[in-house]
Amino acid sequence: MTAAVPLGTSGVPVTRLSLGTAALGNLYAPVSEEQARGAVDAAWDAGIRYFDTAPHYGLGLSERRLGAALRDRPRAAYTLSTKVGRLLVPGGPGGRDAAGGFAVPADRRRVWDFSADGVRRSLAESLERLGLDRVDVVYLHDPDDHTRQALREGYPALERLRAEGAVGAIGVGMNQPGTPARFLRETDIDAVLLAGRYTLLDDGGARELLPQAAARGRAVVIGGVFNSGLLADPRPGAAFDYRPAPDAVLARALRLKEVTARHGVPLRAAALRFPLAHPAVACVLAGGRSAAEVRDARAMLDTPVPAALWEDLRAEGLLAWHLPTPEGAPGPDCP
Numbered sequence: 001m002t003a004a005v006p007l008g009t010s011g012v013p014v015t016r017l018s019l020g021t022a023a024l025g026n027l028y029a030p031v032s033e034e035q036a037r038g039a040v041d042a043a044w045d046a047g048i049r050y051f052d053t054a055p056h057y058g059l060g061l062s063e064r065r066l067g068a069a070l071r072d073r074p075r076a077a078y079t080l081s082t083k084v085g086r087l088l089v090p091g092g093p094g095g096r097d098a099a100g101g102f103a104v105p106a107d108r109r110r111v112w113d114f115s116a117d118g119v120r121r122s123l124a125e126s127l128e129r130l131g132l133d134r135v136d137v138v139y140l141h142d143p144d145d146h147t148r149q150a151l152r153e154g155y156p157a158l159e160r161l162r163a164e165g166a167v168g169a170i171g172v173g174m175n176q177p178g179t180p181a182r183f184l185r186e187t188d189i190d191a192v193l194l195a196g197r198y199t200l201l202d203d204g205g206a207r208e209l210l211p212q213a214a215a216r217g218r219a220v221v222i223g224g225v226f227n228s229g230l231l232a233d234p235r236p237g238a239a240f241d242y243r244p245a246p247d248a249v250l251a252r253a254l255r256l257k258e259v260t261a262r263h264g265v266p267l268r269a270a271a272l273r274f275p276l277a278h279p280a281v282a283c284v285l286a287g288g289r290s291a292a293e294v295r296d297a298r299a300m301l302d303t304p305v306p307a308a309l310w311e312d313l314r315a316e317g318l319l320a321w322h323l324p325t326p327e328g329a330p331g332p333d334c335p
Helices: 033-045 061-070 116-130 144-164 178-186 209-216 247-262 267-277 291-302 307-315
Strands: 004-006 013-015 017-020 050-052 079-084 086-090 102-105 108-112 137-141 169-174 191-195 219-223 281-287
Touching: 004 281, 013 017, 013 050, 013 281, 017 033, 017 291, 033 061, 033 291, 061 079, 061 116, 079 116, 086 116, 116 144, 137 144, 137 191, 144 169, 144 178, 169 178, 178 191, 178 209, 191 209, 209 219, 247 267, 247 307, 267 281, 267 291, 281 291
Parallel strands: 017 050, 017 281, 050 079, 079 137, 137 169, 169 191, 191 219, 219 281
Antiparallel strands: 004 013, 086 108
């Protein structure tokens, strides 16, 4: 099993390498039932025991597939998180879910709802899709334009669920660090799931969110470590934050790859290992569309990354001096 750590002060265990399951909801392209099951089985065989999903992923398809793949596993042996804030209701536009980014029939539509009733209804419907009687962690999902309702109604509902023992930990999951930092200041959440904002290409989460989480004893789960794939395979046409990478970002990714290659280390390995050095980071979520991709993530995490690699990244202006790295201390010019 990969190393397990508690999610903040909640006591809920998460493995340092965990599985994000947006791909199981047919993100961008179809994934077969066999592939989806194979990805979860490979994660289990690799020692992964924390799995994250959401209703948003494939209009519930990710939850259904993940629940089916875990159903015969001992429930006490793994941690599972899902999210609230989008209800799935009948009457979608038809066709494919192009607006959502998932290759599934758009037979339902997403309705934003961070009310207390919406939170409880969303969780109940997730449990039905998962075929489980509980989840361990629940995140408020992307409340960017609904922050007031999420703070005043959604968060208190999650706090009550935690107090009742219905869930073990609560938090917020977003693609930007500003609003989660506000939740850390104003609420008693256990964790933040931050996607794409603490990576080798974007360290925005390190400015306020990560130091604040560390100071308060809260955990941060890092998703999107490859920034939608660019750090996995930098090339023209690769995606960055769900759209084609701008030329300047692609050029930076290619420079990162050049440095890691000089040390005989795949860029994927450095990208996976980098966030784990921060004291606030509990784990990284690696997505996988297949067993092969999941096995590769485990292999990359196990790949040694020499301290000299991080030093070279700093020397070439590709990594800020003050950011912690898995091997070696920050450079002498660290502010």
